[in-house]
């Protein structure tokens with residue numbers, strides 16, 4: 001569903017120690033990074049100042065840090081001779097370092113070079129490592145795309161592309177972690193809604209997109225799916241995909257839900273034309289609040305229908321990880337998708 005933004009060609013291994021690849025003067029930098037990294041993860045969220053001061057000092061620090069996190073490759077195998085390549089400093093790349101192999105095979109010396117970014121979140125970009133890390137950090141804390149573009153003096157296209165890449169990481173993560181919600185004794189509120197329906201000035205009309213979702217009453221477990229329409233035929237398969245049988249499902253009186261009991265669920269309804277809470281105290285406030293927040297978080301213009309699934313994924317990703325440090329969560333999720341040791 002999502003597009004992977006890079007091609008993957010060079011083989012990598014995790015083998016040699018990161019320290020060996022750098023000069024002695026960088027060792028202190030490394031210890032500092034590891035200590036503060038561990039401390040940051042245990043305690044409060046990483047602030048922007050801490051990011052800049054602790055990790056973005058210079059290319060060497062950044063690369064060592066990214067290698068420790070295994071976000072970029074710790075070692076790379078030469079595609080010509082299968083030996084480990086050497087990390088060398090250089091002036092012809094913004095990273096200041098590159099992988100190189102100059103070994104001789106059968107008396108003939110070859111020269112193979114490779115980017116330290118190959119296969120990683122940083123691959124195929126003209127931005128510096130610092131710029132991408134700042135972009136990622138600001139995106140995670142919810143800075144507006146136009147503000148990030150202006151801070152980093154990026155072209156609008158680059159900014160749009162990278163926010164899309166960020167949302168794709170959310171989509172891939174959410175899709176991979178698909179887990180049914182509810183179960184015996186659990187209650188799930190479900191509802192369908194249309195998002196993005198809007199009439200702009202000069203009569204330009206945007207059709208909008210139906211969404212269907214559910215949320216567990218006593219947790220942050222939830223799902224959101226785009227649907228073509230809200231017919232029973234469209235909704236029931238999604239209920240079965242996402243909600244365990246035996247679950248108590250609360251919905252409004254939409255006719256698409258009338259057969260839920262036949263599929264193994266306990267179904268309770270709230271008639272919204274008459275009441276917000278039924279006689280048993282059931283309501284759908286939580287899922288309706290979810291829609292309100294989702295709609296408030298959708299950009300007001302420039303979005304296309306096929307991008308909706310990534311917006312929904314971003315919304316869910318932020319919702320599920322509300323208490324966590326989103327920057328660390330994101331780096332870890334991006335690593336699963338752009339894993340340099342898998343290429």
Ligand SMILES: [Zn+2]
Pocket residue numbers: 078079080081082083101102103110112
């Ligand atoms: Zn080689």
